[in-house]
Amino acid sequence: MDAATSPATLVVTGAFALAFIFGAVANKANFCTMGAVSDIVNMGHWGRMRMWLLAIAVAIVGANGLAAAGLIDLSKSVYQRPTLNWLSLLLGGVLFGVGMSLAGGCANKNLIRVGGGSVRSLVVLTFLAISGYMTLKGLFGQWRATLLDPVAIDLGRFGLKDQSLASMLAQAGGMAPKTALLALMAVIALALLVFVFKDRRFRANPTQWMAGLAIGAVVTGGWYVSGHLGFGENPETMEMVYFATNTRTIESLSFVAPLAYSLELLMLWTDKSLHVSFGIATALGVVLGSLAWALASRSFRWEGFASLADLRDQLVGAVLMGFGGVTAMGCTVGQGLSGVSTLALGSFIALAGIIGGAAATLKYITWRAEREA
Numbered sequence: 001m002d003a004a005t006s007p008a009t010l011v012v013t014g015a016f017a018l019a020f021i022f023g024a025v026a027n028k029a030n031f032c033t034m035g036a037v038s039d040i041v042n043m044g045h046w047g048r049m050r051m052w053l054l055a056i057a058v059a060i061v062g063a064n065g066l067a068a069a070g071l072i073d074l075s076k077s078v079y080q081r082p083t084l085n086w087l088s089l090l091l092g093g094v095l096f097g098v099g100m101s102l103a104g105g106c107a108n109k110n111l112i113r114v115g116g117g118s119v120r121s122l123v124v125l126t127f128l129a130i131s132g133y134m135t136l137k138g139l140f141g142q143w144r145a146t147l148l149d150p151v152a153i154d155l156g157r158f159g160l161k162d163q164s165l166a167s168m169l170a171q172a173g174g175m176a177p178k179t180a181l182l183a184l185m186a187v188i189a190l191a192l193l194v195f196v197f198k199d200r201r202f203r204a205n206p207t208q209w210m211a212g213l214a215i216g217a218v219v220t221g222g223w224y225v226s227g228h229l230g231f232g233e234n235p236e237t238m239e240m241v242y243f244a245t246n247t248r249t250i251e252s253l254s255f256v257a258p259l260a261y262s263l264e265l266l267m268l269w270t271d272k273s274l275h276v277s278f279g280i281a282t283a284l285g286v287v288l289g290s291l292a293w294a295l296a297s298r299s300f301r302w303e304g305f306a307s308l309a310d311l312r313d314q315l316v317g318a319v320l321m322g323f324g325g326v327t328a329m330g331c332t333v334g335q336g337l338s339g340v341s342t343l344a345l346g347s348f349i350a351l352a353g354i355i356g357g358a359a360a361t362l363k364y365i366t367w368r369a370e371r372e373a
Helices: 007-029 033-043 047-068 086-102 107-115 119-137 139-148 165-173 177-197 206-229 256-267 278-296 308-327 334-341 345-372
Strands: 231-233 240-242
Touching: 007 107, 007 206, 007 278, 033 047, 033 086, 033 107, 033 345, 047 177, 047 206, 047 334, 086 139, 086 308, 086 345, 107 119, 107 278, 119 139, 119 256, 119 308, 139 308, 165 177, 165 345, 177 206, 206 231, 206 278, 206 334, 256 278, 256 308, 334 345
Parallel strands: none
Antiparallel strands: 231 240
16 A cells, blocks of 8 residues: 555544644634633623534534445544443543643643744643643552542443443434434534524634534534544454544544643653544644644744742643543543534533633633732
């Protein structure tokens, strides 16, 4: 097989191209989940949140549409495993939400800022990657594996093969799995679209609604690239496998664990067992896509830390995001877009934790600032 057309090459190339688009669009539209929560908490403004919810709706329709057509198998994703590690998902989500509020943005936002010239965000991402790697394979990982992950619910005991809300609906309502999937997908997506577009200001802002559509489409594209183009027969073992993914199964965009794997690759570059993966390619693609837009729009600016207190908060936030993102199996993009698009129960738990942790921390930061004023 030609190396240029091998499944692994297609996955890495496709992931980079999708993430490049994501980075450019997110930079232009100021796409940021933490910023969206902050807008609501501090100003009662839902514009950026509507953009994010639109991306979710598109991703849900796209991912499950591909699954219904038989092009991908979402049940193979890590989000759909039949063991529901609810404590890890909830606590990890809360800690990630706290961390992104202290750091002024999630992993995705800091990747975008690096492309825009932020040295501060480069430092944040470095500490996030170290913390994430420690949670995957180091000291933090031991805590996660011994204290949090064992607190779980085996959904198989209830006759469920995965975490999909559609599977639960099918079992509870006696429906065919495909019918339940399409019905649930339609109801959730329609509800989100109605909420998003009922606001006149949002409808009048093409930058935001086009960005929401584009980002949702990119997440859908990620599932297709890894789950269809990257699914094939391993020439060495003759088994059907998913190529070039760190989880060894179908993936879409997520940034915490991929940043940890990026750090590992850079540190162990001569280890021939390590290769650029889907996740690593997406992290690089977001930075370069953001850089391309920053240069084209002449918005590129070098940025550092404002003060020692700023440095402290950013680093604490980075460590919390690294631990929380791996523990919750994803960030605002990994769980909030990719995970939720699979309709996995655990993804909604993690997302609730992220938003709750962020909102509480933002309120505390505002209270502290008012008290010190």
